[in-house]
Amino acid sequence: MAAASWSELPRDLLRLIANCLDTYTDEVRFACVCTSWRSILLTIGRSHPWCLLSPEETNEKYDKYNRLYEKYEHFYCLYEKKFHYLEVSNRFRGSSHGWLVSTDEDSPRIYLFSPFTKVQISLPPRYMFPDVRKFCEENELEPYDDGCIGTAFCVHRGFLEKVILSSSPSKANCMVAAICGRKCNYLAYCKLGDESWTCIVKGMMGYDDATFDHEQKLLYAVTFTNHVHVFDLFGSPKLIDTIEPPLSQIEGKLLNRYLVKTSMGLLQVQRHLSLQCEWEDQTYDCYQTSFFNLYMFEPSSLSWCKVGNIGENVLFLGQNSSISIASSCLHGYKGNQIYFIDRLLVFDMVRVRGERYDIGVYNLDSTSVQSLQRSDIKRYRSPTPIWYIHSPEDFFEQ
Template sequence: MAEDYGADWSQIPPDLLASIAKNLQIYGDYIRLRSVCVNWRSWLPPSPPHRLPCQLPWLLLPPLPPTATFHCNPRRLRHQGSSRSFYDLLNGKVNSLTLPEGSYPRRICGSSHGWLVLVGDTPEIFCQNPLTGTKVFLSPLSTLPCVVSFSFSNVGREYSIRDPMSGEIYAVDLRQMRDFSVRKVILSHSPTNGCPFIALGIISSNLTATSELVFCKSGEDCWKSVPGLGLGSGFYTEDVIYCEPEGQFYAVNKVGDVAVFNLSSDSPVIIRTVDTIQGDLPYLVKSGRELLLVSRCLGAEANIVAYCEVYETIGFDVYRFRELGDGRAYWDNLTVLG
């Protein structure tokens, strides 16, 4: 009598497999489903075809410094440079992913919807899904509103920048643009499967230590300034976030003032500006249907070796955004989350 090995799950009908996949709510479960066998991997697309609920993020860990062993083995050094480690909050595990684009000389300047935003020592800036490797390119940095001209031939002075506060023109090299000028970039939506999105960036001036908001829509070939948020109004951007289902961007300055605006049309309109609290480094966070502000408290101590002050985080304060109506709101200090 022939031995019964049970059903051959690799031959499950593709439409039934797709139906099972659509009921998964965790991205990791979808990845594991595709990893069962060659057939399932070929039948299911790299990214879930349905919209998943908000996932607990993976925390990108800083790269480890090369050791003497790695210096003695160039192959292992190259392998270490192409891998990045992520901490999985849900499972409490560290996952290592091959991500050569996420290593020097490129810098990660933002993350949204599971995508990383990377900038290097060229005007190129792009989004990449670290799980699938898919890339989506944004408008080059040479098209920023503050850029007067760009040329690779001007070594060490590749960018000519007009300071938005003073109007003075100054030079910026490729490294300065990568490390200091592009502070942060976020996305309104995931660019998966060609979904339209808006990229919003915080661009800093190396001359006057001010910053401005710029944006570009998917498919466009240049960046534009956000109307109504000029530096003349004294608005200094510290953090930005996109909130659904409102379809609005929120921006906060160093003292906690908030601007709410919409970029879905060609003429964005500022909806609300709120004078609020002070803080060291404010970060905007969406928790359910509530907007929170996490104020990071810093302490400084002298480093006698480097001859400079070293800042360290000594605490956090958390606030909830409360609207009063008539264009007024305040931040409610929270002592307990949940």
């Protein structure tokens, strides 16, 4: 009697097994058995949030491993409480739909990068933004064409604030939007294959975050004054609406703003910061998250309604694309919580921040903040750490 093939196991049984897997490593091993097992895994719809850190941001000692991981970035998994090591660019300006948005330190390149498959997709270079005259050496002056004097250091490291995707690059009509400029007062976008960035708006006011409505080809962007601008990107980009700030909002200068598409609708999230915090019995003058306010957009009245419960949604906020994931698609995460990490791109902040990150989870039920700071993650350096959210299809289908 011939032995049964692993690929011929009943699909219902394989699905039961796949649902019991709770780590990325187990899923990869499962999917590598055969194409039949892999196809089952791709139907599960599970996501894995990792925190992407640079090697110098940890205190791990590599000497005994002959510096094996020197060229690798550290992806920290909160659920597993362990690091995964993948070779990626040493500068990133966002993560979206399973891809990193990376830049080169010594060239004008901007590109999408898959940490698992090493696939790269080029975007228009930095000198193709309308405000940048040219890509020059860091000691040269006036790389901008907006009347402001600055050094090329700003273009190398501070010009791009955040880059987001409308969808996975594998889907048709994928668009890329960038918040840029020294005052974050500049929105630009491109389509894959474009040679230059198209200016959406310039000089109106600073922007904190943006999100796409891919189906309607709309871009929502929240300003420093909590207004939300709605742009139509079909044809020539244009501003089609301005949504007024929430009426019940709490005023504050130390504030980060996010726009998140959830199963409940569009959320505007306001992250309030305090200037002083305590760490290991010492007091530092540094920014620390105090609390969050959430507002749900009501399309019928073009207004915001304050909410205190987001059900099974789990938010991940930072330099990455702001994202909401159902807790049923995650292992070890509860709904109605917000995971957050630093947003600043400043590079010499050790003195201000006391060599620690503002990373934690906010529980909307108890309105409390739990720090996720670790003793082996405490050096503040470029680039800012971000959340990298991936799923099995990011590894196998790109």
